[in-house]
Amino acid sequence: MPYFVVHEHHARNLHFDLRLEKDGVLKSWALPKGPSMNPADKRLAIMVEDHPLDYGDFEGVIPEGHYGAGKVYIWDKGEYNTVKGSIEEGQWEINMEGNILKGNFVLLKLKGRADQWLFIKKKDKFADHNFKLFYRKS
Template identity: 40%
Template sequence: MIFVVQRHQATTLHYDLRLEVDGVLASWAVPKEPSTDPHVKRLAVQVDDHELEHATYQDDHKSIWDHGTYEALTEPDAATAIAAGHLKFELHGERLTGVYALTRTSMNDDPRNWILVKVAEQPRAAT
């Protein structure tokens, strides 16, 4: 499955995180650049799904910041995990790699508000 992060200079600069789910791009607007630091949480506001063709869309206000593939790690699938409010996934991009999580919050009583965070890598056991 594909993912794309588009840098979007609208009224304010933000980043659109898009994950391929069931033939569309599930989408979140992230006000700040997605972080590779597990200690940094980013607000991610869920927006309407987009058609898959939108993954390559660029214009004067929108450019592709990162892209690649991803693997959903939450069972049974990404669509079910999103509906339940928590998706863990591994990105294989040019800038973003590793495990990330999106979790719905109760912030401002708005179900569109999620938190995006990079999951800290677990140290490997000594052999």
């Protein structure tokens, strides 16, 4: 199965990066408010450039003067598979098997927005209506 990683990224603005292995690269979205296990939360996901597969293991510091400068930590990692849909269709439902993110999620492209998507937890046995986002590091 392909893998996913969620980076906690302490850049100019603290955010999370969702990365999904697909077609030999990591398809990537910035999540300004982070992921959620609560189906009521519809998280903005801004699609950014693809990253090389080896970036999935990266933890460290991006130096000042470089794009995304700041500390990067692995917040969650695991495997996923496609349930239905695709990136190309603009609606991609996946099942994630991570340490934190578990169950089905959907990435839904916003109409008329080339890079804006929503990342939404589906209602399943892993859904947590009391989920509170936490930071692994500071």
